[in-house]
Amino acid sequence: MKALRRFAEHLVEGLLALSGSVTSLAILLIVIFLFKEASGLFGSPAIEKGYVLCVHSTNSTDVLNPYQIKRIFDSETANWNELGGKDMEISLFRFDDIFSLYSDEELGEDYSLLPEKLGETISQNPAILAFIPEKYAPAENPSVKILKIPEISFSDIFGGKEWFPTATPAPQFGILPLIAGTLWVSLFAILIALPLGMGVAIYLSELSNERTRKILKPTIELLAGIPSVVYGFFGLAVLVPLIQRTLNLPVGETAFAGSLILAIMALPTIITVAEDAMRNTPKAMREASLALGATHWQTIYRVVVPYAASGITAAVVLGTGRAVGETMAVLMVTGNAAVMPHSLFEPVRTIPATIAAELGEAPGGGVHYQALFVLGCVLFVITMAVSISAEIISKRNRGKQA
Amino acid sequence: MSKKTSQKIAFFIFRLLGLLVVGILVWILGFIVYNGIGVISWEFLTSAPSEGMTSGGIFPAIVGTLCLVAGSIVFAFPLGVMSGIYMNEYAGNGKLVRFIRIMTNNLGGIPSIVFGLFGMALFVNAFKFGDSIIAGSLTLGLLILPLIIRTTEEALKAIPDSFRTGSLALGATRLQTVARIILPMAFPNIVTGLILSIGRVSGETAPILFTVAAYFLPKLPTGIFDQVMALPYHLYVIATSGTDIEASRPVAYGSALTLIAIVLLMNMLAGILRKCFGKKIK
Amino acid sequence: MIETQDVNFYYGDFHALKNISIKMETNTVTALIGPSGCGTSTFLRLFNRMNDLIDNARISGKCLIDGQDIYHKSVQVDELRKKVGMVFQKPNPFPKSVFENVAYGLRVNGAGNKSYISQCVEESLRCAALWDEVRDKLKKSAFELSGGQQQRLCIARALAISPSILLMDEPASALDPISTSKIEELIHELKKNYTIVIVTHNMQQAARVSDKTGFFMLGELIEYNDTKKIFINPDREQTQNYITGRFG
Numbered sequence: 052m053k054a055l056r057r058f059a060e061h062l063v064e065g066l067l068a069l070s071g072s073v074t075s076l077a078i079l080l081i082v083i084f085l086f087k088e089a090s091g092l093f094g095s096p097a098i099e100k101g102y103v104l105c106v107h108s109t110n111s112t113d114v115l116n117p118y119q120i121k122r123i124f125d126s127e128t129a130n131w132n133e134l135g136g137k138d139m140e141i142s143l144f145r146f147d148d149i150f151s152l153y154s155d156e157e158l159g160e161d162y163s164l165l166p167e168k169l170g171e172t173i174s175q176n177p178a179i180l181a182f183i184p185e186k187y188a189p190a191e192n193p194s195v196k197i198l199k200i201p202e203i204s205f206s207d208i209f210g211g212k213e214w215f216p217t218a219t220p221a222p223q224f225g226i227l228p229l230i231a232g233t234l235w236v237s238l239f240a241i242l243i244a245l246p247l248g249m250g251v252a253i254y255l256s257e258l259s260n261e262r263t264r265k266i267l268k269p270t271i272e273l274l275a276g277i278p279s280v281v282y283g284f285f286g287l288a289v290l291v292p293l294i295q296r297t298l299n300l301p302v303g304e305t306a307f308a309g310s311l312i313l314a315i316m317a318l319p320t321i322i323t324v325a326e327d328a329m330r331n332t333p334k335a336m337r338e339a340s341l342a343l344g345a346t347h348w349q350t351i352y353r354v355v356v357p358y359a360a361s362g363i364t365a366a367v368v369l370g371t372g373r374a375v376g377e378t379m380a381v382l383m384v385t386g387n388a389a390v391m392p393h394s395l396f397e398p399v400r401t402i403p404a405t406i407a408a409e410l411g412e413a414p415g416g417g418v419h420y421q422a423l424f425v426l427g428c429v430l431f432v433i434t435m436a437v438s439i440s441a442e443i444i445s446k447r448n449r450g451k452q453a
Numbered sequence: 454m455s456k457k458t459s460q461k462i463a464f465f466i467f468r469l470l471g472l473l474v475v476g477i478l479v480w481i482l483g484f485i486v487y488n489g490i491g492v493i494s495w496e497f498l499t500s501a502p503s504e505g506m507t508s509g510g511i512f513p514a515i516v517g518t519l520c521l522v523a524g525s526i527v528f529a530f531p532l533g534v535m536s537g538i539y540m541n542e543y544a545g546n547g548k549l550v551r552f553i554r555i556m557t558n559n560l561g562g563i564p565s566i567v568f569g570l571f572g573m574a575l576f577v578n579a580f581k582f583g584d585s586i587i588a589g590s591l592t593l594g595l596l597i598l599p600l601i602i603r604t605t606e607e608a609l610k611a612i613p614d615s616f617r618t619g620s621l622a623l624g625a626t627r628l629q630t631v632a633r634i635i636l637p638m639a640f641p642n643i644v645t646g647l648i649l650s651i652g653r654v655s656g657e658t659a660p661i662l663f664t665v666a667a668y669f670l671p672k673l674p675t676g677i678f679d680q681v682m683a684l685p686y687h688l689y690v691i692a693t694s695g696t697d698i699e700a701s702r703p704v705a706y707g708s709a710l711t712l713i714a715i716v717l718l719m720n721m722l723a724g725i726l727r728k729c730f731g732k733k734i735k
Numbered sequence: 736m737i738e739t740q741d742v743n744f745y746y747g748d749f750h751a752l753k754n755i756s757i758k759m760e761t762n763t764v765t766a767l768i769g770p771s772g773c774g775t776s777t778f779l780r781l782f783n784r785m786n787d788l789i790d791n792a793r794i795s796g797k798c799l800i801d802g803q804d805i806y807h808k809s810v811q812v813d814e815l816r817k818k819v820g821m822v823f824q825k826p827n828p829f830p831k832s833v834f835e836n837v838a839y840g841l842r843v844n845g846a847g848n849k850s851y852i853s854q855c856v857e858e859s860l861r862c863a864a865l866w867d868e869v870r871d872k873l874k875k876s877a878f879e880l881s882g883g884q885q886q887r888l889c890i891a892r893a894l895a896i897s898p899s900i901l902l903m904d905e906p907a908s909a910l911d912p913i914s915t916s917k918i919e920e921l922i923h924e925l926k927k928n929y930t931i932v933i934v935t936h937n938m939q940q941a942a943r944v945s946d947k948t949g950f951f952m953l954g955e956l957i958e959y960n961d962t963k964k965i966f967i968n969p970d971r972e973q974t975q976n977y978i979t980g981r982f983g
Contacts, residue, residue: 056845060628064543070532071539074602075556077595081567084574250470258464259471267471269724274478276720278656280685281709284692285481288702315477322474348460369562376564378659379685383693403566403659410570410663415578427570431563438562442555545790615827619889622783623840624817624896633843634829 081431089428092208092421096200098220102146103185104198105169107177112136114199117207120221123180131178144172144181162187170195182220203418208425214389214400216409216419224422226429228391232399235392236306236381237374240313245367247314248321252363255322256329257351275319283383286312291384298396304386306399312380317370324369328362329355365444372437376430378403402426482713489710492703498711501671506691507700511708513671517586517681518715520674521661522654524590529598530647536598537605537643542631561599565659568596573663587677589665596660597650604646608639641730645723652719656712658685684712736761737782737900737930742796744777746789751777753954754796759947761899764922764931766945766962768938770977773951775934779902782932783819784812800900817844820893821902825909826885828877828892833869836877836888840896855895863891864921883914890921901925903933907940919944938978942966950974 097117098104104120106112112134115123122128123141132138149158149169158165170189173179189195203224211225251271255264286308294311295303332355340350356363386398387408400408406423413419496510503509536557544550572592582588612635620630636643658666666686674681688708691701737759744752752774759765767775780786781798784805798805805815817840828836837856838846846852856873860866865887869880877888886906893901903922907915922931922944935941941948942962949959950973958965958974969975 053845060626063628067535067539067543070535071544071553073532073536074560074598075553077598078556078560078563080575081563081571084571084579085567088574247470247473250467251474254467254471258467263471267475270475270478272724273482273717273720274474276652276656276716277481278658278685278712278716280656280658280689281485281713282481284688284705284709285484287692288705289484315481318474318477346456346460348463349456351463372562376562376566378564378566379689383689403564406566406570407659407662410573424570424574427567431567434562434564434567435559438559439555441562442558613827615823615825616829618785618788619823619827619829620839620843621788621813622785622816622821622823623843623892624813624815625840625843626813629843633839638830 085424085428085431088421089424090421091416092203092224092418092425093205094202095418095421097203097207098182098200101185102182102220103188103200104220105173105179105181105183105188106196106198107173107179108194108196109177110136110196112198113196114201116201117203117221117223118211118213118225121213121215121218121223124182124218124220137177139178141180142176142178144176144179144183146181146183146187149183166190167192208422212391214405216413216422222418222422224418224425226402226426228389229400229402229405229426230429232306232385232389232392233375233401233403235395235399236309236313236385236401237371239306239310239395240317240374241367241371243310243314244317244321244370248318248366248370249325249363251318251322252325252329253351253356256326257347257355271319271322274315275323279316279377279379280383282312282316283380286380286384300396302386302398304384304398305396306385306392307395309381309385309399309401310395312384313374313377316377316380317374320373321366321370324366325359325363328359328366331362332358361444361447365441368437368441368444372434372441375437376403376434378407382407402430406430485706485709485713488703489706492707493710497707502669502704505697505701506669506704507697508704511684511687511704511711513673514682514684514687514708515711516673517666518655518684520586520681521589521593521665521683522651524586524677525593525597525654526647526651528591529594529601529650532594533598533601533646534605534643537602537609538631538636540602541606541609542627542635557599557602560595561603565596565657566662568592569660569663571595572660577664582678584663584665584667584680585678586665586674586681589661589681589683590677592660592664593654593657596657597653600650600653601646604649605639605643608642608646609635611642612638641726645727645730648719648723648726652716652723655719656685656716658683658689661686684708684715688712736799736801737932738797738799738802739781740797740799742778742781742794742798744774744781744786744795745791745793747791751954752781755956757949757956757959759930759932761930762926762928763946764926764933764944766941766948767932767934767951768936768941768948768977769951769957771936774954775951776904778951779904779932779934782900782902783816783821785821787812817896818898819900819902820896820898822886822890822893822904822906824905826882826889828880828885828888831877832874833877833880833888834873837892837895840892844896856891859891859895860888862894862925863887864917864924865891881914883910883917886910886914886918887921890918890925894925898929900930900932903931905934905936908936915940938966950977952977 098120119128119134129141130138131141152172153168158168165187166189169183169187170192173181174192174194188197190197208224208226211223212227213223213225214228215223255267259267290308290311291303294305294308336354336358337350340354381401382404385400385404387400387404388398389400392399406426410423413423498510498515499512500510501513540550540553569592572588576582576588576591577584616634617630620634661683665680666683667680668690670680670682688705691705739755739757742752742755755778767778769775777786786792794806829839834856837859838852841852841855857866860869865884868884877885880888907918919940925931945962948962948965950957950965952973958969958971965974966978
């Protein structure tokens with residue numbers, strides 16, 4: 052009986068210890084699954100699976116990178132000499148074009164003659180660039196050269212300036228515009244929220260009486276509790292038209308709208324953390340300053356704010372982390388144009404918004420899907436860095452107080 | 454400029470900023486309440502959307518959100534409380550515990566969209582749950598786990614050690630002490646965490662986008678492997694990509710108001726509970 | 736009988752108890768006195784292994800109760816604590832009813848029989864001289880009792896699991912003089928059935944309630960002798976100085 056009870060207790064205690072590790076386990080799983088799905092992208096062929104690019108054997112080009120391919124098919128690169136080849140106009144040949152050149156009978160039963168005809172077509176045109184299925188590629192034809200298909204590389208992704216995951220034949224996964232968009236929107240959000248939040252924090256911790264504090268603090272907590280989709284809806288219904296009208300813009304969905312909404316959302320974090328830091332300033336320091344004839348305001352900005360500096364930094368870092376990861380509100384008000392941002396008053400697209408907007412349409416396991424997981428990894432790494440630096444900053448803070 | 458004047462100006466600005474923050478809240482809430490209150494009716498809350506979601510009610514979305522709340526709480530609450538108990542009552546203060554604590558904090562800092570991605574990769578695809586209540590609930594459960602652990606730890610910390618020593622000195626084991634003395638005392642505060650997480654779960658959109666939420670599904674779920682509509686996702690859909698965005702605006706206002714009402718009610722309830730219990734323990 | 740042999744105790748680097756050897760007879764009251772921080776409470780907590788709860792604590796030497804080493808691997812701590820009851824400095828009743836407070840120790844030790852429990856509770860409350868005051872309030876919260884009543888409730892709670900030893904860590908320091916004298920009377924009564932070790936900073940109290948007294952200073956047991964001898968004619972000068980109030 053007693054032994055049974057002890058055994059049961061050990062069992063429960065083991066369970067407790069196990070559940071203690073659940074958060075670490077969750078993070079581990081997140082890392083594994085995120086990176087596993089994302090890693091598939093590196094080394095995937097840069098053009099659609101099962102297809103190849105062929106040129107005439109006299110063409111000196113051996114390899115094209117994804118960006119070059121995309122520019123060619125967008126007709127932005129029109130001459131082989133732009134790619135270091137001879138001076139001749141690139142003549143694009145898509146697989147479907149073969150059906151306008153030859154009838155079904157000429158292609159034979161089950162398209163058995165298709166490779167041959169493709170070979171003929173290509174060998175007749177030294178300027179051709181043909182995009183055809185691998186299984187019909189005329190590999191034996193001596194005047195046909197099959198281009199090496201580059202793999203999507205680290206630099207294509209992290210150095211690429213175009214995000215166009217649905218482009219054919221070569222989807223573009225350059226995440227620079229998305230990172231820039233994210234930082235752009237978050238940075239301005241913090242620039243707006245920081246002075247505001249600091250002001251309110253100073254007001255709360257130094258100036259307000261107990262009664263005002265009792266009203267203001269829960270108010271700010273309410274702000275923190277409103278779901279982000281409601282902020283987004285508010286931004287869409289109120290801020291966006293307002294910005295469009297007052298600034299006379301073609302569209303109101305801009306980086307600025309995103310920054311405004313994010314600023315409002317980051318306010319509660321900044322205010323509460325900064326206020327806590329300021330309240331922790333020892334009374335003795337304040338009194339020493341006041342006793343030397345400093346005014347209350349001088350004491351605040353010469354003693355209290357410097358003392359709370361690391362706490363305020365932690366507040367900013369945490370606020371930035373929130374802003375970087377915020378999805379729905381930003382998705383709803385920034386207009387989602389995946390281009391490098393040039394001004395605050397243009398549409399931009401952030402990393403979380405991209406994931407939210409595109410994952411639904413990306414076929415599972417495909418390169419687009421994997422690319423979105425790469426974005427997830429980037430986001431994960433950024434926010435982990437933010438959490439850890441906030442941890443370090445606030446730890447230093449505690450060390451100072453001890 | 455004298456010291457006094459600059460102080461006056463600075464303080465005036467700070468007062469103004471304080472007012473501004475209240476103003477913003479009033480603006481947001483006022484806007485939604487003003488536009489939404491006329492839409493809310495018993496019928497709106499209890500009927501399905503109709504005519505391409507431009508009219509009708511939001512009943513399936515409310516039911517879906519309730520399912521997700523229940524599902525995630527069932528999963529995360531016991532786990533979170535147990536984890537909190539382990540951290541506060543058993544683990545001491547070693548390196549391992551510090552690591553776990555940092556990990557818990559970090560988990561709390563991960564953006565909700567990353568939870569969505571993860572939930573999709575693990576629960577929807579790897580576990581083959583498909584888009585379902587269970588996949589969504591597990592994802593949301595992970596999201597609120599840090600919140601529950603933190604509030605549980607805080608609640609346990611607030612119990613003076615004399616109760617622990619008193620119980621141990623009577624020959625009670627650690628587990629008996631926790632189960633019979635500490636947990637009952639800390640329970641109201643732990644429930645605060647529970648209520649806060651209900652508010653959080655009801656409002657989250659990003660994690661359910663790819664794990665459970667249905668664009669339009671007037672049928673109510675019959676099991677945990679069914680898809681459901683959810684209030685926040687519904688609001689997102691009718692605000693941005695409905696069949697007729699202008700025509701469905703009233704429904705959007707009504708949904709937003711319902712959502713805010715649920716979330717803020719939960720937060721206030723938690724606040725009140727904390728205040729009452731805080732007084733009692735002193 | 737309680738006995739320690741060359742006991743040393745450390746909190747991390749801090750050497751809290753130094754080579755303590757002492758013998759305490761069954762059914763006696765032993766008072767441990769000394770300036771605060773001298774190690775009396777730490778020493779007291781050795782006997783029910785309450786010090787186990789502290790991180791980085793270490794013990795060397797032997798600590799015997801009825802000839803058995805209580806720090807031996809085979810000893811179940813909760814069984815030991817059942818045998819060695821403890822009363823704390825501040826009354827610490829649980830947030831339960833008066834009855835449930837006393838019944839708690841019985842319940843966690845596996846008692847389920849209702850009439851047995853209520854009989855035990857009544858007996859313990861009688862022993863703690865509290866029964867007459869609370870017989871009508873058994874269902875009330877323990878927090879509604881006065882401080883002195885709460886402390887006697889804690890004593891009753893400790894008695895309910897019928898220990899043979901009772902450790903008291905300044906049991907009257909948080910109480911008013913009337914409650915204090917009630918506790919002291921109680922100690923006299925309890926002596927018949929229990930071995931009592933009491934830590935106190937109140938010299939008169941030590942003189943009034945104890946048979947033997949140990950004087951501690953800076954972690955060392957300076958002198959251990961009959962209470963009468965310690966208070967009238969101590970062997971050591973330090974003891975003399977402390978008792979006459981020259982320091983501490």
